[in-house]
Amino acid sequence: MAEKIRSREITPENLYLNRRNFIRAGVFAGSTLATAGVYKLINPPPPKEVETAPIENVVASTESVAGDELTSLENITNYNNFYEFSTRKTAVARAAEDFVTEPWSISVEGAAGKPRVFGMDEILKFTQEERIYRLRCVEGWSMVIPWVGFPLRTLLNKVEPLSSAKYVAFQTFYDGANPKVSGVKLPQGANSMQSSFGAGIEFPYVEGLRIDEAMHPLAIVATGLYGKRLPNQNGAPVRLVVPWKYGFKSIKSIVRIRLTETEPPTTWNIAAPGEYGFYSNVNPEVAHPRWSQANERRIGEIGMRKTLMFNGYADEVASLYSGMDLRKNF
Amino acid sequence: MNDAKNDAKFYKILIFVNSAVPLALLGWDAYFGRLGANPIEYFLRTTGVLTLVFLLLSLLITPLRKIFGWNQLIRYRRMIGLFAFFYGAVHLMTYSVFDKSFRIGAIVDDVWERPFIAFGMAAFIMLIPLAVTSTNGMIKRLGGKNWQRLHRLAYLAGIAGVVHFFMIQKSDYFYPVIFGVVLVVLLGYRLAKSKFAAQKLSGQIR
Numbered sequence: 359m360a361e362k363i364r365s366r367e368i369t370p371e372n373l374y375l376n377r378r379n380f381i382r383a384g385v386f387a388g389s390t391l392a393t394a395g396v397y398k399l400i401n402p403p404p405p406k407e408v409e410t411a412p413i414e415n416v417v418a419s420t421e422s423v424a425g426d427e428l429t430s431l432e433n434i435t436n437y438n439n440f441y442e443f444s445t446r447k448t449a450v451a452r453a454a455e456d457f458v459t460e461p462w463s464i465s466v467e468g469a470a471g472k473p474r475v476f477g478m479d480e481i482l483k484f485t486q487e488e489r490i491y492r493l494r495c496v497e498g499w500s501m502v503i504p505w506v507g508f509p510l511r512t513l514l515n516k517v518e519p520l521s522s523a524k525y526v527a528f529q530t531f532y533d534g535a536n537p538k539v540s541g542v543k544l545p546q547g548a549n550s551m552q553s554s555f556g557a558g559i560e561f562p563y564v565e566g567l568r569i570d571e572a573m574h575p576l577a578i579v580a581t582g583l584y585g586k587r588l589p590n591q592n593g594a595p596v597r598l599v600v601p602w603k604y605g606f607k608s609i610k611s612i613v614r615i616r617l618t619e620t621e622p623p624t625t626w627n628i629a630a631p632g633e634y635g636f637y638s639n640v641n642p643e644v645a646h647p648r649w650s651q652a653n654e655r656r657i658g659e660i661g662m663r664k665t666l667m668f669n670g671y672a673d674e675v676a677s678l679y680s681g682m683d684l685r686k687n688f
Numbered sequence: 689m690n691d692a693k694n695d696a697k698f699y700k701i702l703i704f705v706n707s708a709v710p711l712a713l714l715g716w717d718a719y720f721g722r723l724g725a726n727p728i729e730y731f732l733r734t735t736g737v738l739t740l741v742f743l744l745l746s747l748l749i750t751p752l753r754k755i756f757g758w759n760q761l762i763r764y765r766r767m768i769g770l771f772a773f774f775y776g777a778v779h780l781m782t783y784s785v786f787d788k789s790f791r792i793g794a795i796v797d798d799v800w801e802r803p804f805i806a807f808g809m810a811a812f813i814m815l816i817p818l819a820v821t822s823t824n825g826m827i828k829r830l831g832g833k834n835w836q837r838l839h840r841l842a843y844l845a846g847i848a849g850v851v852h853f854f855m856i857q858k859s860d861y862f863y864p865v866i867f868g869v870v871l872v873v874l875l876g877y878r879l880a881k882s883k884f885a886a887q888k889l890s891g892q893i894r
Contacts, residue, residue, distance in 0.1 A: 381695070387707070389706055390705060390706055393709040393710070394713060400734065401713075402724035404722070405725075429755030437724065437726060441819075441860075443857070445860035445862075447726075448724045448725070448730075497858070501875070545744065556860070557859060558858075558860045645801070648803070648804055649804075649856075655728065655787075657726060658725075660727075661786070662786075662789070
């Protein structure tokens with residue numbers, strides 16, 4: 359038999375409803391906060407400011423593009439493809455924060471009369487020019503960047519390439535799964551790079567150019583941007599910039615340059631040979647197998663603009679490819 | 689006072705507000721220019737991911753009901769499905785306006801030439817009849833069986849949506865794989881269930 363509940367033991371209705379409303383308000387606030395939290399996880403983090411050392415005695419270059427508005431330093435330094443650190447462009451700046459780039463040296467080796475290692479101080483002794491170039495990413499966006507650097511051929515000529523040298527291979531520093539990148543004494547990276555498995559491409563990252571491309575005056579070794587040393591996320595302390603090719607050809611944080619007799623392997627070509635060729639010249643007429651390359655979004659702009667043949671450097675570089683089928687040699 | 693009815697209303701509001709929170713935050717960040725260097729790309733990616741999230745949530749309702757007996761969840765499925773449709777529509781509009789300058793010809797060409805666009809478009813088109821027939825009146829008009837059959841399009845839309853997500857990736861498939869695994873589990877559950885039901889049925893007949 360159930361015990362009789364005395365009426366004074368029953369919770370008054372108004373109190374019962376109050377407690378109910380209180381719980382509901384809690385559930386409401388808690389769940390919306392949790393949802394907002396999940397959203398914030400995928401939200402781009404606020405941009406990170408960078409401060410690097412200025413580069414002395416930078417001279418202006420006649421090779422710069424005129425007329426295009428420069429992309430802001432904030433956007434250049436917070437929207438990066440540097441897969442060793444993160445595959446999220448907005449996350450690279452923070453992921454690369456602890457990357458130690460001192461001391462640094464580059465081995466320039468292979469089919470050369472005087473192969474040797476260049477310390478960073480030597481690299482910075484070459485006449486540093488400001489080169490304002492368009493950068494077109496294979497993903498369909500572009501920037502205009504005031505690089506600081508010097509022609510790649512200036513460096514290559516120092517080691518006296520042999521006539522048998524037909525190509526130049528480049529390699530990015532990597533301290534992840536395979537710390538022994540080369541015989542070069544490497545800087546102590548903070549082991550902040552991720553594995554090939556996480557990035558979906560093989561590391562260390564490698565790239566290559568044909569020797570005549572490498573010797574072209576527009577191809578530069580960059581040491582800075584906006585008059586200052588390169589921020590980590592942009593490929594500190596020294597990178598390649600080949601403005602008429604898709605951005606991934608402009609390899610970052612270089613530790614090795616090798617003159618070779620045969621075409622060297624390149625990372626994106628290894629990852630997807632049908633999508634990324636050795637040449638990878640900017641070409642609005644040859645679509646990526648999955649998306650069009652006819653247009654691009656300039657960072658800082660809302661609409662799209664037409665992509666230019668060889669990224670607008672056709673007058674300077676088209677002759678390098680005369681007689682070549684650019685659909686086959688994409 | 690009817691507590692159960694009151695509860696259902698409360699949960700409906702709760703789910704509605706939670707479903708709208710990402711939109712509010714996206715709008716807020718867009719207004720203050722906090723979507724990063726490439727706001728259009730960010731907006732596109734986020735609305736696309738939200739579409740898939742809500743589509744998968746809507747497909748989660750039936751397994752939860754069957755496994756845990758949480759039958760009252762059915763009350764909220766329509767709203768979740770409509771949010772999937774809504775985020776999908778915003779996603780498509782963003783692409784049409786900002787990537788294609790609303791040139792219909794360019795969009796049609798894109799669908800024709802780019803399989804990943806075709807998959808995305810197919811997924812969205814499949815959601816249209818589902819949204820249109822989501823009202824009580826339409827359920828009645830179609831009849832429960834027909835309505836249910838039509839709404840199995842959600843499975844196909846889910847598959848097309850996840851394939852669309854896979855195909856735009858360059859090399860890092862982490863998120864598409866997660867969505868793919870969840871989808872396989874949700875659809876696999878239904879497949880296993882229907883096989884089991886068919887076996888039971890044929891057993892009864894014999």
